[in-house]
Amino acid sequence: MSGPERVTLAMTGASGAPYGLRLLDCLVQEEREVHFLISKAAQLVLATETDVSLPAKPQAMQAFLSEYTGAAPGQIRVYGKEDWMAPPASGSGAPGAMVVxxxxxxxxxxxxxxxxxxxxxxxxxxxxxxxxxxxxxPREAPYSAIHLENMLRLTQLGAVILPASPGFYHQPRTVDDLVDFIVARILNLLGIPQDMLPRWGEHHLGGSEE
Known part of the structure; x- marks a missing residue:
C-alpha cells in the first residue's frame, strides 16, 4: 500500500464542501482509515452546498458517513472539536498525514x-x-495580505498550500470533473493511487505526431 494508511481529514467553514466529501469517499475506496473532524461552520456550508446534512453528534455522524461511503466498520472515526483524547491530538497516536x-x-x-x-x-x-x-x-477570493502571509508562514513550516483552483487541461465537462481535479491533486501529494486525473502529458501519449 502506497501512501499513509491513516489520514486525518478535517473540513472547516469555507466554500468547497464537495471537495471534502469526495476526498472522504476516495480515501475509503482506497481502504485508508480516516479520522474525520468537522467544524460547526463546515456543517452549515455542507448542508448549503450539497444534499448532505450531517447528524450533530460524533457517533451518529460516524454511522451516517460510514453508510454514505460504504466504509468498513471502524474505517471512519469521527471526533468532536474538544475530544482531546482523540489520536490526532497527540504525536504518538496521530495518523500519518492530515488534510484540511x-x-x-x-x-x-x-x-x-x-x-x-x-x-x-x-x-x-x-x-x-x-x-x-x-x-x-483554502477557498477564498481575493486573498488579503494577511491570508498570503499566513500561507507563506505555513509553507515555511512545512505545510503544503493547495488552493481550490481547478485546472482545465483535462477538459472538464461537469462540476464533478472540477472537484475531481483538486481531489486528485491531494491524493497525488499523499502518494495514494488515483485514476481521476492523468498526470501532465499522459493524455497526449496516444496522439503524438510523427
Missing amino acids: VPCSTGTLSAIACGASNNLIERAADVALKERRPLILV
Missing part, C-alpha cells in the same frame, strides 16, 4: 500561529511538529 479541505482563512490563521483552540487546530499543530504531511486547501 476546505480550509477557511480563520483556520489557516489559527494553524499558522499555533492556537490549538480545538481538535482541528491541535491536529494540524501535531502534524507540523511531527513533520508529517499537512495539506491545506
